[in-house]
Amino acid sequence: MDPTDSIDMMDPTPQPLIIARGLTRSYPLGDGAVIGINAVNLMVAAGEMVVLKGNSGSGKSTLLSLLAGLDRPTGGELVVAGHSLSGAGGVDLTRYRREVVGMVFQSFNLLPTLDVLENVCLPALLAEKPAEPVRNKALELLDWLGLRNRLHHTPAQLSGGEMQRTAIARALINDPALILADEPTGNLDSRNGRIVIDLLSELNRRSGRTVVVATHSDLADDLATVRIRLQDGALADPPCHS
């Protein structure tokens, strides 16, 4: 059974999940400022598989941080799933991270003291959800990801692919509307990279979940429904729908 089937039937009429208008993030440095991204306008409908490309320093990570609610824009407007992130306070952002997004990192970012199951459950527990349903759901997810026999291993005992699959399970535990992946294949060999990209794509296709993947690699290109290229903090060309 595909657990993602049961996850959600979100909004039946697709409408823009991500709306960015003049979105800007600059970092003060000395007297001037370094621009992360500058005046980005973007609209992504729910259910898209977005691939975000660009060179180092193009603003990929900045945009992703903003979408993830890890950082705040310095200008413009950003609305994700109805949450306006432009003027959000720390408490709002914490809630946003718990309820709206799921993150997958390049270096997996599993907590070393927690085992696989605990790592997966953690976001739900942070969101103060009851432990037992969370555990069941985590088990389903890990089943689906083929990690059933790894439940009580610590991250140090896992291979890279396993760690990233654990991270994907963790990203899904709170039923996020938006899944963000930051170079998810960056620390993986090509075989495992392929598997991870396929999983993300499957999440997008099977449950209509919006996925944003920031990556250097071409692995995801053919699976993308929207391709965005950033250059020097701005969109290099209009988003390309395939």
Added chain:
Amino acid sequence: MPQLNFLLKIFLWFSVRHLRRHLGRALVVLFGIALGAAVFTSVRLSVHASLQSFTRSMDFFAGTADKVLVRPGGHVPEGVLPVLLAHPAVKEFSPLLTTYVRVHPAKGGAFLLVGIDPLLDQPFRSWRLRGGRTEIAERWLDLIREPKTVILTEPLSREIDTVAGARITLDHSRNRAEFRVAGVLVPEGLALVEGGRVALTDIATFQEFTGLFGLVDRIDLRLRPKTSPAQLEDLARKLPEEIEIRSPSAARDSGSAMIRAYQLNLSVLSFASLFVGMFLVYSLVALNAASRRRELAILRALGASPRLLFNLFLAEGALFGVCGWLLAIPLGSVLVKYLLHTVSQTISTLFVRVHVEGLLLSPAEVAVSFGVTLCVAVAAAFQPARDAMRVPPKEAMEIAHTGRLRRRMAGRLAAWAAGCLLACVPLALLPGVAGVPLPGYLAILLLFVGSALMAPWLLEHLGRAVSPGLRRLAGTPAYLAGRYLRDSGARTSISVGALITAVALFTALVVMIHSFRQTVELWVRQTVSGDLFVTTKMGQVNRFQFPIPAEIVDNLREAGSYADLVPSRRYPLAYGDFPYEFEAMGMEPFLKHGGFVWLQGEAAEVQPRLVAGEGLLISEVFANRTGLEPGDTFRAWIEGSRVELPVAGVIRDYRTDGGVVFYSWDHFKERFHDPQWSGVRFYFRDRSGDIDVQTAALRELLIGRWGDRLDMISGKDLREAVLRIFDETFAITSVLLLIALSVAALGITTTMTVLVLERTRQLNTLLAVGASSRQVRAMICWEAGFLVTAGELAGLLCGFVLSYLLVYVINRQSFGWTFLYTVDWGVLALSAPLIVLTALAAALPAVRTALREPPAMLLRER
């Protein structure tokens, strides 16, 4: 509740597991805080036990009296009874006499004999005899019916091995007589006074035994309900002028205030161990917060609130607090056994007689100890917890985050440190609060905190200043060590802070104890001079209230042909609630052989006035407590004489915690009344021969003539005894000192180990680029050397300031005395390298860990 549950779960997952992974460090820190808590708790419990035993004894003894009549320096005449009988304010009264007596032949120590009228005393004090009802009635009545009967407590009857009905011989300053033991008291009420070292007798027997006919020590009063102050004043008017109406709790209050001051002093000293333990907790929690930054960022990215992270680290501190306190229980129970005895002995020597039967686990004390330990540990975790809270979730996105060194922090901390240190100055000048030097303690705390905060800045500058020079002198490892410390930020400075505290404490106490001892030695040589001291039997314990009988005095005077005699009479008095001693002494012969340790006034100018009886001397404590200064007039009632004399000078005296006032014996007799002799000291005129032989001969002569009617001690033995008591008193302080130092050494061990473990990658890189293992080890040793040197130097500096505070602020405000400030350079010079070596030894385990694993493995990913 579910939230707490959740916090607990995350705490277990995130923090406890991490601590378990690094169990060694955690245990060292735990042991450190446990040691601190154990010292703090056992010191407090020991003093508390003494305090309890003292106040309980005083309460049982004070009974239910509302007021007490006394006649300063003397006895209350029974002639006042008709006034009490007739006065409407007086509901009940009970006269009372006490003295210390001893069983003859000597068996056990001196104990308190209490003389009361059992009938009048009934509303005041409770006591009960062992036995059946009729038996009790008969035996109790025997006290009145039969002269020379006494009732003993159970422990006393055991100690002197006697039973009801048996006969015992009691020795007193003036007399020796055979008593019949009329009964044994059930251990309750009055029988618990002085830890049960008490015996009861009828007031008639007491007076016949001691010769105090018509006199009593005091009369306890119970007033009619709603007695107005005016009625009380009326009563005072009807009584002779020299009779004082006092509060019954005055003696208890002044006694327990002294013990409390002592408790506070020891608490502050022992808190230093806990303070050092606090550094340990801080260093580990801060390390965890810093080294787990990325994990914290991830947690934040996954939806953890800043508050959660804050709570996690506070909880880590609390865990150390709770576990440390639990571990402190077994440690403390060992320590307290030693302290209990020593502390009670010290209190008995310095302040008031206490008899500690055992440890009373006061819930309040346990709560204080738990609360303080927990607070200290949580407070230690506060700063790291705030740091953790501020980790931005964005850092989760960064690939290789190198811990951010806040360069400006050292400067900011130094500014705070300067603020703390400067604040010490006005605080030290403030007077104490209700006899407790609170501003002084606050100054000490600020001094410690300030010095610790100064550590990062100090390290940075030390590193910057010495590393270039060291490169030339000691090579690259030393240079690298200096550079590393310069940049290592707050973390290393934590251990340095701990070391500063410990060294400062050590230095300060060495200086204080040395100054104190030097001064006491001087005082002993000058003021406790004399070749033989003679007083009545048990004169000391009975506070010299029984003068030497005239026929003995006449005989003693015969020694005047070959020795100078300095007669003296001591009166225990009170100035308000403050107890002091008035001593009339033969001033001229005394000044010929001995002298005073002057504080105010010139010996050359004041001594002639003393000899002429134109003024008196007051001790420093007396001057501090009463505010009297040279030129002021001293006023007191002494044995019915109104004494008014100008203060000629202030001297140092360490005889008791209370003050002393000295006046010429001859002029006292001339101006007021014959004070008689309560004691006399002999100075041999011919000092060419062996003084010991002369002393022994005189002693033998007196014993041959007067047997044990006199107590005698040679001046040499007395002076030795005084200094021995002094040294015993400071034994506790030394123990505290050693513990603080060992906790600090633990701190060095953890810091160095952590520093090494943190940098394994860096160290192996050094190896990879061509450093030899010896060089790496040398670098670590140099680092340790820097830390220790910085700590030692700053600690010494801080210690001198602290010693000044202890001598001139704390001691002055809590005990009223100061001493000549002298530094024991010898001990300090010897101790400095010792401390450095110890600290370096503490760093050795770190050096060993440094290169335990092969570099290739460590250079692997993660």
Added chain:
Amino acid sequence: MTFSPLRYMLLLFFLVASGGIAAAGDSGFLSVTGPCRLEFPRDHGPHPGFRTEWWYWTGNLKSETGRRFGFQLTFFRYQLTPFGGASAWPDPPSAWRSRQIYLGHAALSDLAGKRHFQSERAARQALGLGGWVRWGPDITLFLRNWYAVILPDAHRLHAEGEEFKFTLEMKPAKAPVLHGIDGYSRKGTTPERASCYYSFTRLETTGTVTAGGKTYDIDGESWMDHEFSTAPLEPGTVGWDWFSIQLSDKTEIMIYLLRTEDGGVNPASSGTYIDASGALRHLEKGYFQIRVKDTWKSAKSGAVYPRRWNLAVPLLGIDLDLSSNLADQEMRTAGTTGVTYWEGSVAVKGTKGGSPIDGHGYVEMTGYAGPVSALQ
């Protein structure tokens, strides 16, 4: 738990009175074995040399508004050691050294307020704390500020406690009554089991009493007993009941019953009847009957006391019902484990020579809270 020396003091007093203690040195004391040869005012004063002595004043009082009170004031004297003998005093003796101990009991029954106030005092006869003085013909007994002055024509009393106080002036309506044989009152089968005993059976009383903060002017009638002995009671005596009755026809009755272990009454129990002119009649035990008609149990001591009696003296045509005016007039100065006794005001109603008569009196009952002789 408070030890009360006074409790044991009193216990001792009763033990001696009941013959419970054959104290060593008994022989040194004087004994009452024959005629007392009482002479007044001399014999109003104490009789040192005899071991125990007491002066007992009881009475029924009434305020102007009709509020009724009963009172008791007793001075006990107890001699610790006989004169001379083995226990010689030190020389010089302390001013506190004394052979005599004085105890005082005072009580006030506020019959309308249904409250019973009591107080006790004790002191050795030394330093003006307690004892007696003679000033011409006047005898004064005192314990601190309690006093009883016996003047040739009046008695003056004062006593006070926590919540009560009374100051009384009394005029004897009749001469002292010498009980037994000219005051020699037998308390047992052997001659030395006896006391010297006389009474003022009717003292016209005026004065003030203060109870619970209010002061009343009162008048009424009182009774005074004075008795001394060395060993009055026989072993086996568990207690005694003592009745003093003042009838409205100016006659009085005194009766004491010595109760024995077996529940009977010692044949030495007896009484005295005083007619209106002051002439007396000794009442042998066989002349009167006393039947208990009702009892009261003290919740505090657990003792069960008679509260209503029938007293008949057929010879005199007297048939009286006595009932206590207040159930709880128990003296508990000694607490439940020591000596507890009942001393209280009673109302009297009945017939004398066939015609109705009433009166009042006081009753003392000892040994109900445990027999006095069993206390050892």
